[in-house]
Amino acid sequence: MITQRFLLGRGRDRMSADEKAALEAAAGPICTLGPREIVVRTGERVTQSMLLIEGFMCRYMDDRQGYRQLVAIQVPGDFVDLHGFPMRRLDHDIGTLGPVKIARFDHRALTRLTDRHPHLTRLLWFSTLLDAAQHREWIFRLGRLPAEGRVAHLMSELNVRLGMVGLAEGGTFTLPLTQADIAEACGLTSVHVNRVLRALREDNKMTFRGGVVSIVDVAGLAKLGEFEAQYLYGDHDAWGLPAEGEDA
């Protein structure tokens, strides 16, 4: 099922069977893309949005010298550029990291969907706001944490997000990034990321080799990165309650 992982772990159960079916029916063709491809460019008019089924993608912006700043890393289940539906243009590039499988949703189909399903619309809206919440956390990471904390925070976040969609077990998950990619996400140089990773390894916090992350000390890493998972709005987060009914 195409939309299997959409909102999995973050209130997917607030979707009725009817809504799930309607969303599934709105999906266009599935396609696969190779690694390191640019999928959408800044300023481009978009008429479809992509749901990521398998693999990893990223969103990024270029500075004047051509250096990239990643603004988001997308994992399976993410509706990568659903924000292109209300916005119609993107203010950043989207690219693949490893090879991916995606489903495209035509915006006309989404318009029909949202005309008929106001509650589902709010869930779709919610999913785009999850991205915004993650953006805020990235701002915090870059603005307030030193290098080690930034990497620790990023890996802690990915561990939780991948765990929610069943792609992380016991702190281990695959992540098709290079050290240079991590640097672009954390506002560091690849040289320094290398040193930070070594420090984290020698500290028995985590390892990263060959595209596989193994978090040895989940709590310690979270503390180092000042990571608290509430902003990911998981079904059973630190705010306590499982997802309540959305509407009063």
Place this chain on the structure above:
Amino acid sequence: MITQRFLLGRGRDRMSADEKAALEAAAGPICTLGPREIVVRTGERVTQSMLLIEGFMCRYMDDRQGYRQLVAIQVPGDFVDLHGFPMRRLDHDIGTLGPVKIARFDHRALTRLTDRHPHLTRLLWFSTLLDAAQHREWIFRLGRLPAEGRVAHLMSELNVRLGMVGLAEGGTFTLPLTQADIAEACGLTSVHVNRVLRALREDNKMTFRGGVVSIVDVAGLAKLGEFEAQYLYGDHDAWGLPAEGEDA
């Protein structure tokens, strides 16, 4: 009119008279708040959202030592925590900067509104995505720009945003921030912000005194901050076209 400035300069004209009236009718009571008040705290359940009518607010997160990282500065016309409507909880604090006037919108009223007005719903959705776009730019600012560039970028952004709602003229606008606030927005220390502001002043780029920003060299400041306004999705942005009809 309460919603006068909402989406002003960014596609407010895509709202029909009917929709404008419906939104206006959904507004709850107007109230005023003093400067430096905390309005919503992290994790709090929210049942209303605030439209900022006059004054400035900010959204921020605290690190472990209690230092703040601003993640957004809100100006008149901003629907400050509309994202609380689909999300129901906030992952950050919201506070006032100077004194403000706000209108509250009860979420039950918004539910009724969005049940009946799918097109207006997409505009509300769009307005929350504008925040996300600004978040992304803040990530870029913190990840890729040196101190001078960060301040330059922030001020360039505020100049454009305030200009869109008629609160900036010729690069001059009031901004009730201290140098420490700017530091918290830019991931710097207040000491260093002070030095940066002096450098910008001596370079004839801009001045900031007594809560008033005067941008002397708009283009130069924008270049220094690698600022390009497309991400603000203005009616007449660098992507060229005035806002087209939203639906095909």
Place this chain on the structure above:
DNA sequence: CGCCCCATTGAGTGGTTTCAATCGCAGTGG
């Protein structure tokens, strides 16, 4: 008048970058 917050300046420290070189490994072609 005196207090407090904010702005300002100086000196010294340090985390991160820059520049540069080396290493490891996988893919490629001879």
Place this chain on the structure above:
DNA sequence: CCACTGCGATTGAAACCACTCAATGGGGCG
């Protein structure tokens, strides 16, 4: 089968930007 190639990872040394610590100045307000 083994050079050749290229990318990513690794390490070292030096330079620099921003931070920390500390002190002074200025203006509004009780």
